[in-house]
Amino acid sequence: xxxxxxxxxxxxxxxxxxxxxxxxxxxxxxxxxxxxxxxxxxxxxxxxxxxxxxxxxxxxxxxxxxxxxxxxxxxxxxxxxxxxxxxxxxxxxxxxxxxxxxxxxxxxxxxxxxxxxxxxxxxxxxxxxxxxxxxxxxxxxxxxxxxxxxxxxxxxxxxxxxxxxxxxxxxxxxxxx
Ligand SMILES: [Mg+2]
Numbered sequence: 382x383x384x385x386x387x388x389x390x391x392x393x394x395x396x397x398x399x400x401x402x403x404x405x406x407x408x409x410x411x412x413x414x415x416x417x418x419x420x421x422x423x424x425x426x427x428x429x430x431x432x433x434x435x436x437x438x439x440x441x442x443x444x445x446x447x448x449x450x451x452x453x454x455x456x457x458x459x460x461x462x463x464x465x466x467x468x469x470x471x472x473x474x475x476x477x478x479x480x481x482x483x484x485x486x487x488x489x490x491x492x493x494x495x496x497x498x499x500x501x502x503x504x505x506x507x508x509x510x511x512x513x514x515x516x517x518x519x520x521x522x523x524x525x526x527x528x529x530x531x532x533x534x535x536x537x538x539x540x541x542x543x544x545x546x547x548x549x550x551x552x553x554x555x556x557x558x
Contacts, residue, residue, distance in 0.1 A: 383539055385509050386501040388517035391540075392552045395419060395497060395518055396435050400442050402557040403495065407514060411489030412439060413480060415498030416450035416457055418520035420464065423529075425522075428463055436464045449474060449483040451503060474498075475507030484511075501539065502532050 392398060395414070403409045417423045420432055439446050448468040450457045461468035467486045472479040484494060496513045498504020499520040508515040525533060543549040 383501075386506050386539065387509070387543065387548060388501070388505045388515045390514075390516045390552065390556055391518075391549050392516060392556050393519050394521075396431055397518075397552065397555050398435075398497070398516065399555045399557060400435075400439050400444065402555075404442060404444065406557045407495070408493060409444070409495050409514065410493040411445040411447070411484070411487035411495070413447055413449050413483040413487070413494060413496045413508070413513070415474075415500070415504050416448050416460055416468075417452055418499040418522065418525070419497060419504075419518055420448065421460060422521040423524050423526070428460070433464065436466065440466075445487040445489060447483050447486045449479055451479075474503035475510065477507065477511055480507050480511050480513070500529065500532065501536050 414420060421428050436446060446466045448457060448461050448466055450468065450470050451473050452470065454470045457468050457470040469479060469482045469486060472482060480496065484491065487494060491511055491513055494513050495516060496504055496508030497516045497518060499518050501517065505515045505517055
């Protein structure tokens with residue numbers, strides 16, 4: 382059920398993604414990452430240092446990284462500047478054009494690219510459709526925009542069904558092991 386929405390991996394936070402092992406074991410070269418509730422808390426202006434460190438670590442290791450977000454462009458631009466990474470916010474996820482623009486910015490192949498986000502109906506759906514490696518993270522905070530809030534209840538039902546039926550498991554600690 383809802384296979385197109387099912388992430389390949391489910392972790393608590395981006396910081397649980399071991400970048401070294403992601404490169405070595407999954408041959409990943411590029412990261413398309415969501416902004417709100419993945420890199421920063423929704424509605425907040427502060428960025429946690431550990432997330433900045435994670436992005437810097439990715440860059441240091443030679444990974445290309447690009448924010449693809451459905452949030453208004455001004456907000457995305459502001460945070461892209463703080464993280465010092467390129468961004469795309471013109472087209473909406475889950476439409477393929479948004480992810481294809483991300484891939485163009487990264488200049489990586491689909492097989493070398495991972496999508497990381499906190500929403501099944503945008504990040505994971507779009508990433509799966511293009512056959513990218515998809516990683517779901519727990520939203521940083523429970524607050525959301527009204528539009529997202531409506532999806533959340535359905536998401537919770539689907540995720541708890543998958544967990545109960547062993548369709549997905551939440552990784553304990555870092556991933557890849
Ligand atoms: Mg999000």
